[in-house]
Amino acid sequence: MQKEYTVTVYTEDRIGITNRITIIFTRRGINITSLTTAETEIPGVYKFIITVMSTREKLDKVVGQIERLIEIHRAFVHEEDEVVYQELALYKISTKSLESGDIERLIRENQARILTITADYFVIEKTGHQQELTAFIKKLEPYGLIEYSKSGRVAIVKWSRRFHDHLKELQASSEA
Amino acid sequence: MQQKDVLPMKAEKADKRLSAKPVISGSEAVIRSLIAEGVDTIFGYPGGAIMPIYDALYDFQDKVHHILVRHEQGATHAAQGYARSSGKVGVAFATSGPGATNLVTGLADAYMDSTPMVCITGQVAASLLGTDAFQETDVIGITMPITKWNIQVTRQEDIPAAIAKAFYIARSGRPGPVLVDITKNAQVGECEYEYVPCTHIRSYQPVPELRQDAVKEAAALINAAKKPYLLVGHGVLLSGAEKELIALAEKAQIPMASTLLGLSAVPVDHPLYVGLLGMHGNYAPNILTGECDTVIAVGMRFDDRVTGDVSTYVANAKVIHIEIDAAEINKIIKADVALHADAKTALQALLKEVQPARHEEWLAEFRAADKKEYDKVQHNELYPETGELKMAEVVRLISEKTKGEAVLVTDVGQHQMIASRYYRFKNPNTNITSGGMGTMGFSLPAAMGAKMGTPEKEVVAVIGDGCFQMTLQELGTIYQSKIGVKIVILNNNFLGMVRQWQQLFFDKRYSSTEMVNPDFVQIAKGFFIPGKKVTAREDISAAIDEMLATDGAYLLEVVVEKEDNVFPMIPAGTPVTTIRLE
Ligand SMILES: Cc1ncc(C[n+]2csc(CCOP(=O)(O)OP(=O)(O)O)c2C)c(N)n1
Numbered sequence A: 001m002q003k004e005y006t007v008t009v010y011t012e013d014r015i016g017i018t019n020r021i022t023i024i025f026t027r028r029g030i031n032i033t034s035l036t037t038a039e040t041e042i043p044g045v046y047k048f049i050i051t052v053m054s055t056r057e058k059l060d061k062v063v064g065q066i067e068r069l070i071e072i073h074r075a076f077v078h079e080e081d082e083v084v085y086q087e088l089a090l091y092k093i094s095t096k097s098l099e100s101g102d103i104e105r106l107i108r109e110n111q112a113r114i115l116t117i118t119a120d121y122f123v124i125e126k127t128g129h130q131q132e133l134t135a136f137i138k139k140l141e142p143y144g145l146i147e148y149s150k151s152g153r154v155a156i157v158k159w160s161r162r163f164h165d166h167l168k169e170l171q172a173s174s175e176a
Numbered sequence B: 001m002q003q004k005d006v007l008p009m010k011a012e013k014a015d016k017r018l019s020a021k022p023v024i025s026g027s028e029a030v031i032r033s034l035i036a037e038g039v040d041t042i043f044g045y046p047g048g049a050i051m052p053i054y055d056a057l058y059d060f061q062d063k064v065h066h067i068l069v070r071h072e073q074g075a076t077h078a079a080q081g082y083a084r085s086s087g088k089v090g091v092a093f094a095t096s097g098p099g100a101t102n103l104v105t106g107l108a109d110a111y112m113d114s115t116p117m118v119c120i121t122g123q124v125a126a127s128l129l130g131t132d133a134f135q136e137t138d139v140i141g142i143t144m145p146i147t148k149w150n151i152q153v154t155r156q157e158d159i160p161a162a163i164a165k166a167f168y169i170a171r172s173g174r175p176g177p178v179l180v181d182i183t184k185n186a187q188v189g190e191c192e193y194e195y196v197p198c199t200h201i202r203s204y205q206p207v208p209e210l211r212q213d214a215v216k217e218a219a220a221l222i223n224a225a226k227k228p229y230l231l232v233g234h235g236v237l238l239s240g241a242e243k244e245l246i247a248l249a250e251k252a253q254i255p256m257a258s259t260l261l262g263l264s265a266v267p268v269d270h271p272l273y274v275g276l277l278g279m280h281g282n283y284a285p286n287i288l289t290g291e292c293d294t295v296i297a298v299g300m301r302f303d304d305r306v307t308g309d310v311s312t313y314v315a316n317a318k319v320i321h322i323e324i325d326a327a328e329i330n331k332i333i334k335a336d337v338a339l340h341a342d343a344k345t346a347l348q349a350l351l352k353e354v355q356p357a358r359h360e361e362w363l364a365e366f367r368a369a370d371k372k373e374y375d376k377v378q379h380n381e382l383y384p385e386t387g388e389l390k391m392a393e394v395v396r397l398i399s400e401k402t403k404g405e406a407v408l409v410t411d412v413g414q415h416q417m418i419a420s421r422y423y424r425f426k427n428p429n430t431n432i433t434s435g436g437m438g439t440m441g442f443s444l445p446a447a448m449g450a451k452m453g454t455p456e457k458e459v460v461a462v463i464g465d466g467c468f469q470m471t472l473q474e475l476g477t478i479y480q481s482k483i484g485v486k487i488v489i490l491n492n493n494f495l496g497m498v499r500q501w502q503q504l505f506f507d508k509r510y511s512s513t514e515m516v517n518p519d520f521v522q523i524a525k526g527f528f529i530p531g532k533k534v535t536a537r538e539d540i541s542a543a544i545d546e547m548l549a550t551d552g553a554y555l556l557e558v559v560v561e562k563e564d565n566v567f568p569m570i571p572a573g574t575p576v577t578t579i580r581l582e
Helices: A017-027 A056-067 A095-099 A102-109 A130-143 A161-175 B002-019 B026-036 B048-060 B072-086 B104-112 B139-146 B156-171 B184-188 B212-224 B234-238 B242-252 B283-290 B343-353 B360-382 B391-401 B414-422 B443-453 B465-480 B496-505 B520-526 B537-549
Strands: A003-012 A032-039 A045-054 A072-078 A083-094 A113-117 A121-128 A145-150 A154-157 B023-025 B041-044 B065-068 B090-094 B117-123 B149-153 B177-183 B190-192 B228-232 B256-258 B273-276 B294-298 B318-323 B337-340 B407-410 B459-464 B486-491 B531-534 B554-559
Touching: A003 A017, A003 A056, A003 A154, A017 A032, A017 A045, A017 A056, A017 B139, A045 A056, A056 A072, A072 A154, A072 A161, A083 A095, A083 A130, A095 A102, A095 A121, A102 A130, A121 A130, A130 A145, B023 B026, B026 B048, B026 B156, B026 B184, B026 B190, B041 B072, B041 B443, B048 B090, B048 B117, B048 B184, B065 B443, B065 B465, B072 B090, B072 B104, B072 B117, B072 B443, B072 B465, B104 B117, B104 B139, B104 B177, B117 B156, B117 B184, B139 B149, B139 B177, B149 B156, B156 B177, B156 B184, B156 B190, B177 B184, B212 B294, B212 B318, B212 B337, B212 B343, B228 B242, B234 B242, B234 B343, B242 B256, B242 B343, B273 B283, B273 B360, B283 B360, B294 B343, B318 B343, B360 B391, B360 B414, B391 B414, B391 B459, B391 B486, B391 B537, B407 B414, B407 B443, B414 B459, B414 B486, B414 B496, B443 B459, B443 B465, B459 B465, B465 B486, B465 B520, B486 B520, B486 B537, B520 B531, B520 B554, B531 B537, B537 B554
Parallel strands: B041 B065, B041 B090, B090 B117, B117 B177, B149 B177, B228 B256, B228 B294, B256 B273, B294 B318, B318 B337, B407 B459, B459 B486, B486 B554, B531 B554
Antiparallel strands: A003 A045, A003 A072, A032 A045, A083 A121, A083 A145, A083 A154, A113 A121, B023 B190
């Protein structure tokens, strides 16, 4: 059954690694819906967090093929309930809308916050799950939404302790 | 971390002064690094962006032999043939742009067939990268999906380490092709040279650790099996596990069948060897995949040419899959027990746990099915008395006259299937063919490489008339480098395999498969290679004798039956148990 999965990939810092990973999805006709990457707690080791619509069976094979790449440490597929995740969205709104008092209430009620205000526009930041973030767009629209921008998923795996230890060992061995 | 490094770093600097590493050009570093890896033969083709490397090569002619091919595709196939016959890493050179793109087919072929190969390409200067400079091609991007690893080196001081890594990756674990692209500035610039072989990459574990509990589970399945069955793949040859495989088969009396690339791992005349699997394999080994209760698949990847319709493949059997590449496990066929390990290690471990057994009735089933194939197909193929010459009888004669000891290099098509079916392989690594890709034009250059890799062996290339014309320019290389390969063209004036499909599945509409061919012997003559054309049955034996007696290269053209078909055959995508004998 097709549903949304989170795929995490731990890699070395290497030019072209994104391409190497993504062509494996491309070959099997899987569309990547979001991709986030940044360095982990171990210097030189990066984590890719990829969300896709696909089936578990297909993704288990994809992950096997990703792990085959030389610069990949490990790759995992996660079900929805195996990860704690957040996304971050920014909303640009016309400053005029501040004149009506209730947008501030809306911001507060939705656990968003104002990042910056200029004469023309102000920017709101909100973190949450995709559905909340897009639902917030609807609520802001009456106030004159100018632009919306959302990050990919950032996720922590609930059972990832062992891999963290493995990374630590890698670091220890590279220092030795 | 920084702090800790202070002392050792100082010591290292002092060391450097004492040992006085030579300061050489990046190009010389390339050649010295290759020599350090034990490279003695390189197949390649020069050009602007790799000229400094060729210039450096000039000074090392006594140590490395460079074979000037006639097309870079030929360099890759030659490197593949060299690697597959000798077990060493094959090496190819090409210049940037068109030189590099001509490597693509060979890289893809080597990737599919797990052949260890290192290709070195020249690249435009680092300052020109990304500017669409003359002969600049993104060879790293192009070859990413068809190499085990690739790297672009833009600084001369990184060359030795990149080459060390390239060789380590190419030959370890599941072997494969690696490409190292070196910019021109790095080739000319100078650096201190030191070669440190690569033995470890922190994100890469080439040899997985065998789990003993899995071995026990697998052994229990085998010990309980009534109809166990060994499927022999290329991994057996790659890990040098032929002896262990045969020992296991003999201990528990298990029949062994081979994939196309597994051929030659087991001598064809071994009493437990039951034949070739797959689309044009033998009848018994295919049909009995439906009967067996336990399959031990060793170093094979359940290619669709072997399995046919996967939903019914080995449907009644427990599957034990021995495989070094985790990505292959459960990819096509779900394994009941997976031994994620090198084939040799896994078989050694299994051998200790498996009990001696006999399976007479089971083996008798193979013999009965075999007889059916022999009577219906083989006898007439091997010993026809009338009509035009048949491919199979030619292969039989070559097999008899070389005692099954030649390295047989085949191309792609009917002749490939016939040669694979009827050559009676005796020794490991004597079957070289393009399996996963099915690359026409593979065999002439691959045979050259095989002969360079194992000069003591007779190397016979069996080639279709279509395939020969894809890379026949390598006759020039064969002549110039005096490579003693025997070339047998089985000429049916058709792209035979495609014609066979047209006959069987497209109502005999022979769309663009008939070939009007040149005079092949005359062409060989143009390259100063002796040859002969044979059309009559009574001449073939003497012609093969003459070919084998000739010192050096020889081309034998055999005109064979125009519209012959290869049977048995499993129509693509159907269950293998529906294998057709006619
Ligand atoms: C480069 C390439 N192009 C096309 C094919 C498709 N193909 C497979 S077999 C074959 C016919 C080969 O003809 P020939 O060399 O005459 O051998 P025969 O089958 O007659 O023995 C073709 C065209 C291929 N495998 N490789």
